[in-house]
Amino acid sequence: MRPGIGVSPGNVPVYYGGGHLKAVERRVKVAEVVLRWVIFGLGVLAAALVASDTQVTNIFSLEKKAKFTDMKALVFLVIANAIAAGYSLIQGLRCAVSMIKGSVLFDKALALVIFSCDQVMAYVTLAAVAAAAQSAVLGEFGQSELQWMKLCNLYRRFCSRVGEGILSSFVVSLGMVSLSGLSAFNLFRLFGNNKGKTRG
Amino acid sequence: MRPGIGVSPGNVPVYYGGGHLKAVERRVKVAEVVLRWVIFGLGVLAAALVASDTQVTNIFSLEKKAKFTDMKALVFLVIANAIAAGYSLIQGLRCAVSMIKGSVLFDKALALVIFSCDQVMAYVTLAAVAAAAQSAVLGEFGQSELQWMKLCNLYRRFCSRVGEGILSSFVVSLGMVSLSGLSAFNLFRLFGNNKGKTRG
Numbered sequence: 322m323r324p325g326i327g328v329s330p331g332n333v334p335v336y337y338g339g340g341h342l343k344a345v346e347r348r349v350k351v352a353e354v355v356l357r358w359v360i361f362g363l364g365v366l367a368a369a370l371v372a373s374d375t376q377v378t379n380i381f382s383l384e385k386k387a388k389f390t391d392m393k394a395l396v397f398l399v400i401a402n403a404i405a406a407g408y409s410l411i412q413g414l415r416c417a418v419s420m421i422k423g424s425v426l427f428d429k430a431l432a433l434v435i436f437s438c439d440q441v442m443a444y445v446t447l448a449a450v451a452a453a454a455q456s457a458v459l460g461e462f463g464q465s466e467l468q469w470m471k472l473c474n475l476y477r478r479f480c481s482r483v484g485e486g487i488l489s490s491f492v493v494s495l496g497m498v499s500l501s502g503l504s505a506f507n508l509f510r511l512f513g514n515n516k517g518k519t520r521g
Numbered sequence: 522m523r524p525g526i527g528v529s530p531g532n533v534p535v536y537y538g539g540g541h542l543k544a545v546e547r548r549v550k551v552a553e554v555v556l557r558w559v560i561f562g563l564g565v566l567a568a569a570l571v572a573s574d575t576q577v578t579n580i581f582s583l584e585k586k587a588k589f590t591d592m593k594a595l596v597f598l599v600i601a602n603a604i605a606a607g608y609s610l611i612q613g614l615r616c617a618v619s620m621i622k623g624s625v626l627f628d629k630a631l632a633l634v635i636f637s638c639d640q641v642m643a644y645v646t647l648a649a650v651a652a653a654a655q656s657a658v659l660g661e662f663g664q665s666e667l668q669w670m671k672l673c674n675l676y677r678r679f680c681s682r683v684g685e686g687i688l689s690s691f692v693v694s695l696g697m698v699s700l701s702g703l704s705a706f707n708l709f710r711l712f713g714n715n716k717g718k719t720r721g
C-alpha cells in the first residue's frame with residue numbers, strides 16, 4: 322500500500338500495480354452487486370409467488386382449497402427465499418455503498434464472514450429447491466407405485482404458479498452458488514495481498 | 522522457500538518459519554484424510570443400504586413390492602452417494618500418498634480444482650439428501666390434504682432402511698461441506714504463500 326492514499330479501517334481505496342488485475346476486480350465487483358440485487362428481486366418474487374398461491378377446486382362436489390402450507394417443502398422454500406432476499410438486500414446495500422465510496426473490501430475477517438454466509442445461503446437455498454422440486458414432481462406426475470395420485474391436473478393454476486416460484490428459486494440458488502465463488506475469489510485476493518511477505 | 526530443500530513440481534516439502542502454522546496445517550491435513558475416508562465409507566454404506574432395500578407386503582391379498590426405484594429421489598440419492606464415494610476414494614488415495622511422501626499440496630491450479638470439485642459434491646449430496654428427506658417425510662407421515670397416504674406403516678422395514686441411508690447420506694453431505702471449508706483453507710494458504718511479494 323502506498324502511503325498517502327488515505328486508509329480507513331476495513332475499507333481502503335483500490336490500488337494495484339497491474340491494470341489487468343484491477344480490471345478483473347472491477348468486473349468481479351460489478352458482477353457481485355448485480356447478482357446480489359437479482360437474487361434479492363428473484364427471492365422476493367419466488368416467496369411471493371408461492372406464498373400467495375391458492376386455488377379452490379370442486380372434487381366430487383366437495384370444495385377443496387390448495388395452499389402452499391399443504392406441503393412442508395413449499396413452506397421451507399418460502400422461508401429460504403425470504404431469508405435469501407433479506408440477506409441479499411443487506412449485502413446489496415453494502416456493495417452499493419462501497420461502490421459509491423469507491424472503496425474495496427480489505428478486512429479479512431469480514432471477507433471470511435461474507436464467504437461463510439454466502440456458502441450457508443447457497444446450501445440452504447439449494448436444499449430448499451431440491452425438496453420443493455421433488456414435491457413438484459410428485460404433484461405433477463404422481464407416483465403410481467405408491468398410490469400417490471397426481472394433483473396438478475386438479476390444481477392447474479396453483480401448480481404453474483408453484484412451478485414459476487421453483488424456477489425463480491432455482492435461479493436464486495444458482496446465483497448464491499456463483500456469489501460463493503466470487504466471495505472465495507475476494508478472500509483469496511486478500512490473503513494474496515497481505516500474507517507471505519516473509520516467504521517465497 | 523529456502524534453497525536446497527528439494528523442490529518437485531506441484532508437491533514440495535513443508536517448510537514454514539512458524540511452528541504454530543505448521544501444527545495447524547498438519548491437523549488440517551489429518552482432518553482432510555480422515556474426512557475423505559469417512560465419506561467414502563458412509564457413501565458406500567448409504568448407496569448400498571438404499572439400493573439393496575426391498576420389501577414385499579400383502580395389501581388386501583395383493584402382493585406389492587417396494588423398491589428404491591419407486592421413488593426418483595431415492596435413485597438420485599443412490600447415484601449421488603456413489604459418485605461422492607468414488608470421488609472420496611480418489612481424493613483419499615491422493616491424501617494418503619501425499620502424507621506418506623510427507624509432501625504438501627503446492628499447486629494452485631490443483632488446489633482450485635479440488636476446491637471446486639468439493640463444492641460441487643457438497644451441493645449435489647446436499648440436494649440429494651434434501652429431496653430424499655422430503656420423500657421420506659411424505660412416506661412416513663403422508664399428506665392428508667393431498668390424499669397422499671403414509672406408506673411406512675405398510676413397509677416398516679423398507680422405510681427404516683431408507684431412513685438409515687438418508688442419515689448416512691446426511692453425514693456424507695455435512696462431511697463434503699466441511700471438506701469444502703478445508704479445501705478453501707488450503708487454497709487461501711497457497712495464495713498467501715506465493716502471491717503478494719511485490720505488495721503489502
